[in-house]
Each structure stands twice: as C-alpha cells, then as structure tokens.
Amino acid sequence: MDPQAKLETVASQFKEIIGHDAELPHVALVLGSGLGALAEEVEASMTIPFSDIEHFPVSSAPGHVGRFVLGKLGGVPIIVMQGRVHYYEGYDIPDVVLPMRLLAHLGVETFILTNACGGIQDGMRPGDLMLITDHIASFILSPLRGPNIDEWGVRFPDMTHVYDHKMQETIREAAKSVGIDLKEGVYLQVPGPAFETPAEVRAYKILGADVAGMSTAAEAIALHHFGARVAGISCVTNLAAGLGSRLLTSEEVNEVGERVSHKFAELIAETLKRMG
Numbered sequence: 001m002d003p004q005a006k007l008e009t010v011a012s013q014f015k016e017i018i019g020h021d022a023e024l025p026h027v028a029l030v031l032g033s034g035l036g037a038l039a040e041e042v043e044a045s046m047t048i049p050f051s052d053i054e055h056f057p058v059s060s061a062p063g064h065v066g067r068f069v070l071g072k073l074g075g076v077p078i079i080v081m082q083g084r085v086h087y088y089e090g091y092d093i094p095d096v097v098l099p100m101r102l103l104a105h106l107g108v109e110t111f112i113l114t115n116a117c118g119g120i121q122d123g124m125r126p127g128d129l130m131l132i133t134d135h136i137a138s139f140i141l142s143p144l145r146g147p148n149i150d151e152w153g154v155r156f157p158d159m160t161h162v163y164d165h166k167m168q169e170t171i172r173e174a175a176k177s178v179g180i181d182l183k184e185g186v187y188l189q190v191p192g193p194a195f196e197t198p199a200e201v202r203a204y205k206i207l208g209a210d211v212a213g214m215s216t217a218a219e220a221i222a223l224h225h226f227g228a229r230v231a232g233i234s235c236v237t238n239l240a241a242g243l244g245s246r247l248l249t250s251e252e253v254n255e256v257g258e259r260v261s262h263k264f265a266e267l268i269a270e271t272l273k274r275m276g
C-alpha cells in the first residue's frame with residue numbers, strides 16, 4: 001500500500017474510534033525511551049493502542065508502550081504518543097513517520113518530540129535535558145524519498161528552521177521558571193539498533209553533533225514537510241561510546257529516563273501552560 005493510501009486508511013479507522021465529529025487537541029507530545037511515565041499523569045479521556053489500528057506500526061522497543069492517550073495535562077488538551085516505532089525495528093521510513101503524518105493530517109498543529117540519547121559534546125551528563133535547535137539526518141533514509149505528495153508539502157522543502165523558534169523560546173522560559181539547567185544543541189539520528197562505536201562518536205563530534213539517538217529527526221522532517229510546528233527535547237541517558245567507562249545498555253537508557261522523569265514532567269507541564 002502506498003504511503004498516501006495507507007494514511008487515508010489509518011485516518012479513517014482513527015476517526016471511527018474517536019468519533020467522526022470529534023476534534024483532536026492542537027498539541028501532540030511524543031514520549032521517548034524511559035519517558036513514557038508522563039502519559040500516566042494525563043487526565044485521560046481515551047486510550048488507543050497502536051495495535052487497534054489495522055496497517056499501523058506497533059512498537060516493539062523496550063519502554064515503549066505503543067498507544068495514544070487523549071486527555072488533558074495540566075489542564076491543557078493534548079494527545080500523547082506513549083512510545084513510538086523506530087527504523088531499527090524493521091519498519092520502512094514511511095511507516096516510522098506514519099503516526100506523525102496521521103496526527104498532522106487530522107489537524108494537530110504543534111508537536112513536541114522527545115527522546116533518549118547519548119551525550120557527545122563536552123559538558124553533557126546523564127540526566128541532562130537538551131533543547132534540540134537543529135539536527136543531522138544524513139545517516140538515515142529521508143521520509144520524503146519517493147514521489148512527492150503535493151497535498152502534504154513541496155517537493156524540496158527548506159530545512160533551515162525545522163524546530164520552531166517561538167516554541168524554543170517558550171521551552172527556554174519554562175525551564176528557567178522551574179529551575180532546570182536546560183542544555184541546547186544539535187541532535188544526530190543514527191539507524192540503530194547497535195550503539196555507535198567510539199570512532200563514529202568522534203566523527204559525529206567533528207560534524208557538530210551534541211547528542212546522538214535513534215529517532216526524532218525523520219519525524220521532524222516529515223512534520224516540517226507537512227507544515228506542522230515542531231519542538232524537540234532530548235534526555236541524555238548516557239555518555240556516547242568511548243566517552244565513559246561503562247558499556248552501553250538499553251536498561252541504563254530506561255533507568256536514567258525514569259530517574260529524571262519528574263524533572264522532565266515539570267518542564268513539559270510548564271511549557272504546555274505557557275503555550276496554552
């Protein structure tokens with residue numbers, strides 16, 4: 001099934017589940033590895049497992065529940081993706097970004113993408129939160145590959161400002177308000193699932209990457225192409241390979257994510273309040 005037909009198919013099912021007259025919130029939050037607990041704080045009016053939607057990708061990654069949660073967070077209407085799917089799970093890139101395109105197609109205008117990542121640049125420490133100001137996606141397939149669908153966006157979209165400047169400023173102000181030392185920098189997406197080698201990390205540092213992870217950039221490209229507003233927040237769960245003394249594990253990623261979940265929740269709640 002081609003990407004446009006698949007989007008129309010899953011959108012029809014989604015509207016059937018929530019009700020054809022129902023309107024989605026204007027803001028979506030995508031929760032990365034170890035950060036899914038925030039979805040439990042949503043005053044949920046409805047939950048939709050990915051598996052309930054035919055032809056929809058289902059997450060198999062540790063720490064990714066794989067469901068939509070509709071409701072309110074801090075009094076602000078929101079739809080939360082509690083988990084996402086990744087290229088390394090075996091999905092093609094159009095399926096990886098299908099959840100983002102679905103929500104944008106149904107009227108969601110603003111997206112906050114979050115992830116767990118490895119710190120590369122000097123000064124990054126496990127537990128830090130980083131505002132994404134730009135990304136490097138040169139090591140993954142583009143979600144825009146193939147025939148362009150003009151209803152979604154132009155053939156050659158400008159990528160100068162993928163991450164919305166006004167949203168960045170809102171997140172900075174929110175972090176200052178709740179006393180969080182928010183880092184800023186460039187996110188680099190790799191295909192995964194293997195963690196990077198020390199040589200690769202050294203190369204990424206030369207390229208200007210501050211952190212590296214296995215998601216987000218492809219989603220941001222697809223959303224920007226669709227005309228959505230995008231912001232990104234990374235949780236540094238470990239130092240990248242060769243920069244620390246410990247071997248990297250997915251368990252450490254989820255453990256650190258859970259440990260900073262309170263700080264992360266404060267930042268998101270204050271951001272939504274200021275956006276609301």
